[in-house]
Amino acid sequence: MPVPQQTLVTGATVTPPWFMDETPLATDGYCKAVFKEAFSRLDMLFVAIPMSKPRIDQSLTSGKIEGVLCSSPKWYQNNQLPMAATLPIASASNVILMNKANAAAISSPDELSGKTIATIIGFQYNDSYQDIFKHTDLRRKDVTTGTSALQMLLAGRVDAVILDRSEAKWLLEREFAGAPVEEVYAFSESTDIGLLLFGGKQRLIPLINNALKEMQRDGTLEHLKASYFNPPVEH
Known part of the structure; x- marks a missing residue:
C-alpha cells in the first residue's frame, strides 16, 4: 500500500497579498504559494486555514494547528510552546x-x-x-x-x-x-516573516529551509514574489 503523505496544518490571518481568503475565486497569496511549493518538493502536504489571531492562539494551545504562516517569533513572545521559524521569505511593515x-x-x-x-x-x-x-x-x-x-x-x-x-x-x-x-x-521597524512551527514540528525546519534555498537558486521565489507584489491591476 502507498504511504500517505505527511500533512502540516497551519493557521494564517487573511492579509493579501501575503495570504488570501479561501473563496472559490481567490488565489493562495505569496506566503501560501511559497510553502505549498516547498512542501511539494518534500513530498508533503501543506494546509493553511484562515483564522483571526486570537483563534490561532487558541488552536495552537489545543493542538489543532502546528504552525503559523507568514509569521515571526516576535509576534508570539507570550506563547509558552517551543517554536522555531524557517528562513524568512520577506519582510513586513x-x-x-x-x-x-x-x-x-x-x-x-x-x-x-x-x-x-x-x-x-x-x-x-x-x-x-x-x-x-x-x-x-x-x-x-x-x-x-x-x-x-x-x-x-x-x-x-x-x-x-x-x-x-x-x-x-x-x-x-x-x-x-x-x-x-x-x-x-x-512604522520604522520591519519584521522578517516565514513559517513558524511549534512543538515537534520544529524538526522539519532544516528540510523546509533546504527547499527554500533551492527555490531561491532556481528563481521560484522571485517569480512568486513578482506574481503577487507586481501583478497588473485590472480596473
Missing part, C-alpha cells in the same frame, strides 16, 4: 492611513491622541504603539480584516487604520481603487 479629508502627516502615533484607530485583532505594533495606547486617549477598535478596517474608515466610524504596508497597497489598488485614503505614517 505597517502604515497608518486616514481619510484624505482629515489626513495630515504625523511624526508619531501619539499625535492621534483623542482619535479612534482600527487595528487587526490580536496584533501588537512597534514604535511604542502599546505605550501610546496606554498613556494617551488613543482608542483602539479591533477588526478581523483590512477590508473591514478600510470600510469603517470610509464610513467615518474610525479616524485612522493601521495596516500591513503591502496589504494597504493591494486593497487600495483593487477593492478600494480611487478611495480618498492617504498614508500619514510609516
Whole structure:
C-alpha cells in the first residue's frame, strides 16, 4: 500500500497579498504559494486555514494547528510552546492611513491622541504603539480584516487604520481603487516573516529551509514574489 503523505496544518490571518481568503475565486497569496511549493518538493502536504489571531492562539494551545504562516517569533513572545521559524521569505511593515479629508502627516502615533484607530485583532505594533495606547486617549477598535478596517474608515466610524504596508497597497489598488485614503505614517521597524512551527514540528525546519534555498537558486521565489507584489491591476 502507498504511504500517505505527511500533512502540516497551519493557521494564517487573511492579509493579501501575503495570504488570501479561501473563496472559490481567490488565489493562495505569496506566503501560501511559497510553502505549498516547498512542501511539494518534500513530498508533503501543506494546509493553511484562515483564522483571526486570537483563534490561532487558541488552536495552537489545543493542538489543532502546528504552525503559523507568514509569521515571526516576535509576534508570539507570550506563547509558552517551543517554536522555531524557517528562513524568512520577506519582510513586513505597517502604515497608518486616514481619510484624505482629515489626513495630515504625523511624526508619531501619539499625535492621534483623542482619535479612534482600527487595528487587526490580536496584533501588537512597534514604535511604542502599546505605550501610546496606554498613556494617551488613543482608542483602539479591533477588526478581523483590512477590508473591514478600510470600510469603517470610509464610513467615518474610525479616524485612522493601521495596516500591513503591502496589504494597504493591494486593497487600495483593487477593492478600494480611487478611495480618498492617504498614508500619514510609516512604522520604522520591519519584521522578517516565514513559517513558524511549534512543538515537534520544529524538526522539519532544516528540510523546509533546504527547499527554500533551492527555490531561491532556481528563481521560484522571485517569480512568486513578482506574481503577487507586481501583478497588473485590472480596473
